[in-house]
Amino acid sequence: MSAEIKVPTLGESVTSATVSRWLKQPGDAVSTDEAVVELETDKVSVEVAAPESGVLGAHAVDEGGEVEVGSLLTTVEGSSGAKPTGQAAPAQAPAEPAPAPAAAQKPAREAANPSGGVNPPPRTSGPVSRPATPPADVAGHAPLPSAAKLMTERSVRSGDVGEGTGKDGRITKGDVLAFLERPAAPAAKTAPAPAAARADDPREERVKMTRLRKTIAGRLKDAQNTAAILTTFNEVDMSAAMAMRAEYREAFEKKHNGARLGFMSIFVRACIAGLREFPAVNAEIAGDDVIYRNFVHMGIAVGGANGLVVPVLRDADQMGFAAIERGIASFGKRARDGQLKLDELTGGTFSITNGGIYGSLMSTPILNPPQSAILGMHKIQDRPIAVAGQVVIRPMMYLALSYDHRIVDGKEAVSFLVRVKEGVEDPRRLLLEI
Template sequence: MPAEIKVPTLGESVSSATIARWLKQPGESVAADEAVVELETDKVSVEVSAPVAGKLGPHEVAEGDEVEVGALLSVVEEGAGSSPAPAATAPKETGGVQPPRATSGPVARPATPPADVQREAARAEVAPLPAAAKMMTENKVAAADIGAGTGKDGRITKGDVISFLERPATPAAKPAPAASGPRSDDPREERVKMTRLRKTIANRLKDAQNTAAILTTFNEIDMSAAMKLRADYKEQFEKAHNGARLGFMSIFVRACVAALKQFPAVNAEINGDDIIYRNFVHMGIAVGGSNGLVVPVLRDADRMSFPEIESAIASFGKRARDGQLKLEELAGGTFSITNGGIYGSLMSTPILNPPQSAILGMHKIQDRPIAVNGQVVIRPMMYVALSYDHRIIDGKEAVSFLVRVKESVEDPRRLLLGL
């Protein structure tokens, strides 16, 4: 009996994914545990492997399709496979139905309507995806209220329903209608479909701007003491802690932890008419991945040591580049840090990562003249920015929080002494 390849459990609150790309074609040989298809969720990409060795059967879904957890993707016929099956072009040439014959790849399916017919049918009646339909029924939401969905052929997804339910109670202005008629592309342009991850990032950032009262406060930090500490103990630190490298991020994480304990509203979130205060810190660290920016979470960062923080961040960075981060590692953050300085950014205003209420932006270290004790000196300076939700955090708290971070980084001994 063929071994089925199905959509695996994707993590808490994730019920669907998009077929990003097929890594193996029908008729190709696959080894046990060899990746055959890549799925893209709202947060990360996931590779699904063959359960047994053999020959891959037909693709049950196409690239770009949205699939639910447990949906059948393909099957594997146990035994020796073959080279990739040639494209089934004969039906297109003859226009007739081929007689049954043995083949290592899929044959044309005459019963399937042409793509243009399918699109017309989809436009005539576009049903929400199952998970979305269930949520709409539970919340008494009509498809007309939501409008066109973001799924394939305009189908309403669960994310569309969640976004609709999270909209403010006051009526929001409707988006401007698209320009009439299709856009005329220049021959020198290239049109690429937006990935699911990129769409999710775009929607979340826009939702943050629409929902939160975002304000940013700035300060600058003299990095002299932190740089000297790193230079003095870099080699000893690496030898003592199994190759973990001493960087500035662990200093900033510990500085933020100390400031969050002093100003708990910065670590809180708004939930309906309530404010949720936390007695722990789950620190999100923004890292660049193969498919865009992701924010893995240092859980209980307030209990972590310098070497534990550096080791965890190094692991996050490597696995983000390899696309190996797990869904659960990206959820549950209470405060985030993003470092645009590694790309050369001198100053920016970071956007909140909902439902968090604040995010710290680090930037490039640059030698600048500053006044110290009445003298102009050159010091390595970094601009830092704190973007925060003014609905829950007052300006005084935000400014004081950033000053507390500045004091800790400029004199790291304060972190060791708990001052």
């Protein structure tokens, strides 16, 4: 008996995936629930496990191949055929050779005139690219002498002018003048010539772009092409937040079963307060409509094994500091392990990204469509600032808010960022909701 291993349901609106890596080879012994293949979707990587113990059958799809939900990946044969440890896997059947490429199509003119003759130039509705002298009448529209003279001077074909208004359809001088006054038809755009293949240097390594990276690239480019992205900046004094964290860190961890008090929960709560006051920052453009939300699904950018992902804290506006910290810690761990679920990466209404953990001092974050704004946090750095007329050294952080100017006005964006600054610089405001 054998059991089939098929592509599982990958989440809402996800219908296909790429086989990124086979973890087991044909003939390998596998155990129940042991991962045998890794699939890559537009959002995350998913491991598919064996439904029962046995010996893995032939791969139905090679690495890099595209698979649909429900399609066959491989099979697991009965455990009686399991090979002993160290036994070489049976050789796979060689892949069938790819079909020869289709012959190049003949040029359009050659196809239109298979006899090999030269086709006449295309007709045009304007005085563009006309021959030096009008050819013989091709449609029976003989021009009057005055019209013929003007047509010769202006390189106009009788066939371009068409039937005249004179007796028996003859072309008059007025017909030619009317034709010359018509707007010229726009020249057809020709496709650019394909770029010559790039010759790789022997010291270079060419690696195929992953499905996730291609999706990220496409989405970010779409954001640039669609939204009117603008960024506003401010800076925040982290002294109060750092003092609160130092004073209550141990008590917080003890009270909330190991949840660690970090700065991210403070920023999340500060953003939620700002989003309540300026709902356009939490809204979305849908066609000709604007969708305003009375909830906050907060996207938190975290680094994963396959790049940056943005899992979503749903109903973050209903969470306290401890719940936010636990959620973020869980996202970070599962992102590193590649265990995030697809539904955890969709539905965000606003996002926060922290380039400071990598040492970034300043950046302009890009929107995560269809969201209308994203907050960028940065490195905390001691800098001299003026306080009450005195120059003092304070731990400062630059903040950046990128927003879609189509829906968020500059005043709203700047005011929102000021509210975030006020909440972080005095966390008591967040507790008192002022």
